Amino acid sequence: MAKISVDGIKYEVNAANNLLQECLSQGLDLPYFCWHPCMGSVGACRQCAVKQYRNAEDTTGTLVMACMTPVTDGGLYSIQDSQAVDFRSHVIESLMISHPHDCPVCEEGGECHLQDMTQMSGHNYRRYDFQKVTHRNQDLGPFINHEMNRCIACYRCVRFYGDYAGGTDLVALASHHHVYFGRHEEGTLESEFSGNLVEVCPTGVFTDKTFSAHYSRKWDLQTAPSICTGCGAGCNTTPGERYGSLRRVVNRYHHDLNGYFLCDRGRFGYDANNSAERVKEALFVQAQINGNAEVPARKPLSATEAARQFNAMAGGDVIGIGSPRASLESNIALQQRVGAENFYPGINDDELASAREVLALMREPGLHCPDIRSLEQSDCVLVVNEDLTNTAARMALALRQATRNAATTMAAAARIPAWQDAAVRELAQHERSPLIILSPQGTRLDDVASDTFLGSVARQVQLLEAIAHCLDPEYSVSSRDPSLTSRAKAIAQALSAARRPCIVSGISAQSTALVRASGNLARALQKARKGDADAPVGLCFAMPEANTLGLVLLAESTGNTLSGALQRLAQKRADAAVVLENDLFRRAATAEVAQALAGHTPLIVIDHLHNAFNARARLLLPAASPSESNGTWVNYEGRAQSAYRVFAPAEPVRAAYEWLTPADPVLLPSISSEEILAQFADAHSAFAVLKDLLPHRLGLSAVMKSPRQLPRYSGRTAMQANSHVHEYRQTQDPQSPLSFSMEGVPLQKDASLLSAAWAPGWNSNQAISKFQDEINGELRQGCKGVHLLQSGQAQASYAPIVLPSEGDLAPYFIEHLFGSEEISAKAVAIQARTVGPYACIGEALAQTLGVAQHGRILLKAGERQVQLPVLIRQRIAPGSIGIYCAGELDRYSLAGGVTVEAVPEAPDLLLRSREMFRHLVISDSWQGRDES
Amino acid sequence: MLRLLKDTLVSQVVTLWKVFLHAFDKTDTVEYPDVKPQMFSRWRGRIILSRDPDGEERCVACNLCAVACPVDCIALQKAEDEEGRWYPEFFRINFSRCIMCGFCEEACPTHAIQLTPDFEMAEYVRQDMVWEKEDLLINGTGKYHDYNFYRIAGKKIGGKDKGEARNEAVPVNVRSLLP
Structure with missing residues (x-):
């Protein structure tokens, strides 16, 4: 701890940090560009100049860059000193010399760090009347827009992209006032973290292309604290909604998890929410008389009819199949509806067994x-x-x-x-x-x-x-x-x-x-x-889906497996089956699922996107997507975190737990997610900690709520005026601590939850520093989530291992950030980066088979045969073959072992595969004889 | 008694006489709607969307009018043409809420939204007071004849390349080694 004085006021600060960081930690406003809380200082922009005095007698002082100045005990500094203020205003003026006067048509406008800092530094009118430097833009792929004219050369983009995230294809080119940040040639940014450039860039050089396609200003977005459902990491996000559709996702700071950065799947996968494949109405298969024959036809039902139909069908001995991509509440609701003994985790048996092993390890005290x-x-x-x-x-x-x-x-x-x-x-x-x-x-x-x-x-x-x-x-x-x-x-x-x-x-x-x-x-x-x-030794296991661990924990009390459920269905030992947000064709071998479906047990599926499995449902109920419903998600550490709905879906779409809970759709109001969680936590001691997620929801919220909308949310009286000139009532959210309005506890005071980061003078996401107890510290408000896994007894002995038997050619399954995850793969921008199924082999095998790069092979597993384009890689385990299923191939029928044969080359197919592989970022793809 | 008469009756008679004389005064009443009042050009009435001197829509859908509006009666959605020009996909003003304060006009960075001297906006049905872009957009520049935002802003649009806006140098050749 060091004691410093800034403008005559004494502060206790951390001596290990630089002056800029400590000033911001103390809540002082000091403009900066090149410094980033996660990336340290380089002193490139000269914007954070302050006065430093040698001692109390020194009245002149020297100008220093706060970000490059270590804090010294007893240091005397001034931010308000007129010379420092003057210096900063000149620096911003010079940075703005070539700025292109296009804020109205800039996606960053209104949440722009450059705008904020310009205001803060007091530069109002342009005095420079000479020519502005201009640059040509590059097409950087489906995620990022490039507008180089807006650049102020702070170098944050390349420091993040290259130094921090390890990307190699975004660099600073040219020199002096011609410096250019881009790729050596146009093309998609390769890094999996390119989306962070949107937030890292203090101005509008890199903006979110998907957001721009349905753009709204930050102040117009309705936001709520949410959890990314792209994988099991549990990153915190802030999705934003306008006019009933999800517009974008930005990072929400979490001290222990994502910090300031998200991956591109999390940032751009949101668009699946607006997909044309959304289930928008309840569909029921009825026999329809067509001429003389009875043909089954799918008919839409109203919400009330659908709920009635559901109750009629889901009586008696019903199987419930849960989902790792549905919230804990929905899974709990299903479990309570069908009973624990009838509740089956909807993941493959091998995955379930692995996840159960993981649970045991995570409970081990050492x-x-x-x-x-x-x-x-x-x-x-x-x-x-x-x-x-x-x-x-x-x-x-x-x-x-x-x-x-x-x-x-x-x-x-x-x-x-x-x-x-x-x-x-x-x-x-x-x-x-x-x-x-x-x-x-x-x-x-x-x-x-x-x-x-x-x-x-x-x-x-x-x-x-x-x-x-x-x-x-x-x-x-x-x-x-x-x-x-x-x-x-x-x-x-x-x-x-x-x-x-x-x-x-x-x-x-x-x-x-x-x-x-x-x-x-x-x-x-x-x-x-x-x-x-x-x-203790750190040991962790990445989880493939947002709630894999939650589902496994929920189904832990019974030994139920998915194959058990499928067998019961195949043998018609159930009156009906309710499948929650799950495509079972992705979870088990196709033959096994087909056999279960052949049992003709009435099948009810609740899901938010159409897929091959729910096309077979007798009753398909439209579920709200994760951003349309409240939910608790258990990440890879067993940390349960709450996500709040950003907006209410249009009828008849409802959260899955709402479909599952009411006994009578007319007489009983549907139960809230908070009630489900509270009742469950009361009934099950292992989940009692879940109640800690709730006080925020039930306590203060009765008196005053946090707004989901920023104070300057616009267009309230015109948004829906085309359909009805009288304003609709705001959506009610009685149990939640958030309200669908701009009224409530002012965000910057003591809201229990933080959706969008905004503070006076800080419109960009960098306002987050105003909510941290110190820079890079914990958030002053909001719940970090609760840990569901408690240490159990020590397991002294080692677990016995049976070495998996592998044939001559051991298949392994390739995962891709874009495409492997079922939901995000439906987003348009993500689809532009996905590839179809392919196989991956080494040079040696390719030569034996006589296959050229991007040629085709025939894969045989038992009776199953499939032709796949081939990617020959330099770095691949000998005797292995990688298979990328792309959600189309059934991995379970291939997992046992495969044999391969070469297929004669067809030029048109070769061309098509080559085009497909262009989207893949593989650094060790073989550049052999074929590339000439 | 006499004094009372003088104070009341005479005063009344005089008043009546004065009122009678007004019958020969020049009338102040305007025979609206047969006679239209002369409005000042800066009078704040019906809102329009104007076009730039090239005849293109001036509105760039920046949303500043919507956020400035104290009654939140403007809603719009940004769209972009193939060549990068921003324009509103829809632009809606709920005139039944509008208070003609003119903040939108002050906020507009492109002089697109302007208030006009037209005040005749009464409707029998309130729903008819919701105006869409097709109702608002005029075929002219309105009060500001010369301003063309895209000729000044550095963003490239159809018909105006990088380096062609006001005070712009030709785009930098990144591969050049010259200083």
Whole structure:
């Protein structure tokens, strides 16, 4: 702690930080551009100049850049000094010299950091009458708009894109006042985090292209705190709605999870909400007489009819199949409707088994599940099998930062403060903390990895066991491979040398052996580190969907599996089946699902997007999407977080829990999500902590609510005037702490929840600093979520492992950030980045088969045959074949093992596959003889 | 008694006489609607959307009028043509709420929205007071004849490339090595 004085007022500040950061922490307004709370200082823009005085007698002082000035105890500074104010106003004037006078047609207008800082610095009128520098824009793909004229050359974009996120295709080009931020040629930005440029850029150079297509100003968006449902990381988001459609998603700061950044799936996947494939009405299949024959026809029902029909059908012995992409409330409502013994988790049996293993490991006291921030602070990370960039991208970004901890340590030794970004990077050069990646194919983190091991799941398990054996000689290896010993020793050494080692894996391979082997290694490591007992070994598993863990926890009391449900359906041992937000064709082998459907048990599906499975439903009920309904989501750490509905969907669309709860649609009002959660928490001690999510919802909210709309929300009396000139009543939300209005607890005071960050003078998302207790600190309001997993008894022994048997050609399944997740894949912008199914093989296999790059192979698994375009990669595990299913192929029928044959090349198909692979960002695609 | 008579009766008679004399005064009443009053050009009446000197829609759908409106009676949606020009997909004013304050005109950065001296806006049906873009858009520049926002703003639109706006240099050649 240091005591400083700014403009005569004394503050206690953290001496480890720079002056700008501490001034902002104290709530002072000091303009800045190039500094970013997560990226430190480089002193590029000269906007944060303040006066520094040597002592109390010094009345002249010197101008210093606050972001480059370390805080010193007893320091005397002035922000208001006239010379400093004058200097800042001249700096902004020079930055604005070539600014193109296009705020009215700029997507950033109204939430622009440059506008805010210009106002703050007092530059009002343009005096420069000479020619403005102009630039040509580039087409940067489906996500990002480029308008280079607006650039003020703060370098934040390239510092984020390159230095922070590891992208290589956005650079600063040219020099002096011609400097240009773009790609070497037009084309899609490759980084999975390119969307953050929208928020990182202080002006409108990089704007959200999807948002621009249905643009609204920030003040016109109705927003609510929400949770991203793209994967299991649980990032906090703020979706915005206008005129009944979802317009965009921006980051919502969460100290322990996403911090300031989101991945592109989370940011641009929202558009699925506006998809043409939305289920907008209740559909019921009735026999219709057509001539002489009775033909089943789908007919729309009104909401009341649909609810009646649902009640009529869902009586008696009903099977309920839950969903990992539905909220906890909806799953609870289904479970209560059908009874726990009839509630089946709607995920594949292998995935379920893996997730149950994960739960057991996470409850083990010696191990600790790191949040994303802790991952960033880890000094040695072992990634097991999971392609994190494609399954939980925000975690991959955190691991990239973790490799910089070596640099921070070096800087500390050289007495360079960590916020001196350029200096720290210069000092460290390519020195990185160890990041070891075990994977069947090259990953997007390979560029910062200290060691990569390419091997099939079985090989990885063998290696994990060998490492565990190195750490703890008592650990008995199930099958020894001497070729792995030296490698295992090196990895064991790196892990045991680390102070905060982490093992990161996932369940996308759906292999219990892998989960167990990772757990065993963590136990062995913990045992080997017994001297350092207060820093437990980090072990976490990425979850494929937003509520996978919540669903597994809910179904934990019974041993029910999806195949059990499908068998019951096939054998007609149920009166009806209710399937909640789930496409079972993605969850089990097609034959198995088809057999279940052949049982002709009345099938009710509640979903928000049409798919192949719910097309077979007798009754299809339209569900609200995650942003249209309240919900609790359990992320990969077992952290339950509340998301609030951003807007109410048009009738007859309802939240799934509303369809599931009312006994009588007319007499009983539908139950609120808060009531479902409260009753459930009361009834089940394991979920009692869920009540901690509720006080915010039920307490103060009875008196005063937080507004979902910003104070300057416009057009209230004209938005719907075309249909009816009298204003409609605002949507009521009695139980929630948020109201569908602009009235309520002023946002900047003490609202219990933060939807859109806005503070006077701070219209951009950078206003978040006004809500943190210090920069990069906890939010002063809002709930961080509750942990549902409590430590259980210590498990002393290692779990036994059965090495998965693999044939000559072991298939592994490729995941893609764009396309693998069912819902976001329906967003138009995401679709522009997706590819169809393909197979991935190594050079050796390609040569044996005689297949050229992007040619075709025939994949055979049992009786199943499929032709796939081929991507030949340099970095792929020997004897493995990667298969990308794209939601079209049935992975479960291929998982057992495949054989391949070459298919004669067809030029038109080759051209088509080549076009398709253009969208893939693969750094190690083979550039062999075919490319000439 | 006499004094009372003088104070009351005489006063009344005089008043009547004065009223009678007014019958020969020049009339102040305007025979509206046969005679239309002369309005000042800056009078704040019916709102219009104007076109720029090139005949294109001036409105760029920036939403500033909507946010300035104290009764929130303006709603619009931005759209963009293939060449980058912004325009309102719909532009709606609920005149039954409008208080003719003129804030929208002051807020407008392109001189698109203007108040006119027309005040004859009565309707029998309130719904008819909701005006859409087709009702609001006129074929002229309104009060401001010369201003053309896109000739000044740096955004590229159809017919105006980068570097062709006012005070703009030709676009930088990033690959040039010259200073």
